[in-house]
Amino acid sequence: MKSLSAAEENYLRTIYKLVTDGLEKVSTNEIAAAVNTKAASVSDMLKKLAEKKLIDYRKYYGVSLTEEGRKTALFIIRRYRLWEVFLVDKLKFNWDEVNAIAEELEHVKAPLLVRRLDEYLGFPKFDPHGDPIPDEFGELSDKPRITLQEVPVGQSGKIVSVSDTSANFLKYLDKVGIYIGAKVLVLEKIEYDGSQELFIDNQKKVFVSKEVAANIQVMLHPN
Amino acid sequence: MKSLSAAEENYLRTIYKLVTDGLEKVSTNEIAAAVNTKAASVSDMLKKLAEKKLIDYRKYYGVSLTEEGRKTALFIIRRYRLWEVFLVDKLKFNWDEVNAIAEELEHVKAPLLVRRLDEYLGFPKFDPHGDPIPDEFGELSDKPRITLQEVPVGQSGKIVSVSDTSANFLKYLDKVGIYIGAKVLVLEKIEYDGSQELFIDNQKKVFVSKEVAANIQVMLHPN
DNA sequence: ACATTTTTTTAGACAAGTCTAAAACTTATA
DNA sequence: TATAAGTTTTAGACTTGTCTAAAAAAATGT
Structure with missing residues (x-):
């Protein structure tokens, strides 16, 4: 490399x-x-x-x-995301505070350090944003699919599946502009009833209830 | 700053x-x-x-x-030595492997990171080499005095005191060339009986038993 | 299809940090 | 104390990554 x-x-x-x-x-x-x-x-x-x-x-x-570029990037990302895990899991930073710090730590190259850190953290497969951490060989686990309910405010993802496939539900989704493959950004969550406001495809704001959010699976985007 | x-x-x-x-x-x-x-x-x-x-x-x-330079250096050293502690205590590096890595980590500046790291490590007062870690205000603890027995191989220090002040003991020390203020480097330790070989003032090799080593206090040198 | 706007690239400058070679200075030695 | 030897500084060049201003290319709108 x-x-x-x-x-x-x-x-x-x-x-x-x-x-x-x-x-x-x-x-x-x-x-x-x-x-x-x-x-x-x-x-x-x-x-x-x-x-x-x-x-x-x-x-x-x-x-x-290029293929070489992709592989190289994966090793850089590995370092970056392991540090993110360290900052959140061990140093108790919030998931939204770690970007700038991880960016600095990422450039510390000692290969043994990365391996030891990985081990110390328990070989995590995903970072605090849900993005996969490449292993020593640059291999990625699949991105985890989490329900829309679990997506933190400010985080975006792609809608990959729905649990409730009833016509009623799908019709509702269609009507409000939610579809498989849509980009979704969580704008706000209402503590009180678990409902949330979404931003679909950077275009349309949609309000969904806790029940609806629980039936939608999302794949998180990096960042 | x-x-x-x-x-x-x-x-x-x-x-x-x-x-x-x-x-x-x-x-x-x-x-x-x-x-x-x-x-x-x-x-x-x-x-x-x-x-x-x-x-x-x-x-x-x-x-x-200058006074300002000294203060500034102390904050840099604080970062450096905290990372050393992290590398040795948490990531299980040997004390002699951490210099280069800590040097890279030292330059990660986020002030909150340093405070959190300090907290996570339990506010250590000394690094793995026995050098003091400045606190948030740049204040140093005194250097710890440890017995020659506890000095790791490869580490050097200055002899600052002896516990046994009997004439016999002092005469022995004198004879082999050990004195208060002498620089001592630990060359080798024999697991088997706890004896060790020393290098005094970069000049003379001396072999001392476990009993002798336990009675000699040393102040560790940086590095 | 042509003019305008936007995006991207080039050209030239600059700052940081390093290097080699040579000059300036200090220390050691005869 | 004069000369040699060693150390430190200067001069000038190079690299990396950035910038602004201007030129070139592509996209857009009528």
């Missing part, structure tokens, strides 16, 4: 995240927003990553990962 | 270590050796640290820390 700078690793992890978030290819501007820099800087970096054969890059088109 | 780059922090911690190791002022070459770089690079960096008022620097003379 090629040795990468912290900046290169950041870009690679970000691209992986964006790609597996759905997009086939990712735009320069999207990357710029995600790594908090300017498009010009992204162009420069993309050239370098392309030279190292980690991404497929054609000017003015998007980028995608 | 000024915000420093990872490189600046490394230099500062190194200078602190060298200064408290005994030297009043530290030479460019000593620093170069310690941070594994060239004298020319050190000169450049010293100018920068002097500009930030973290060190007292006069060309062609040594450097020493």
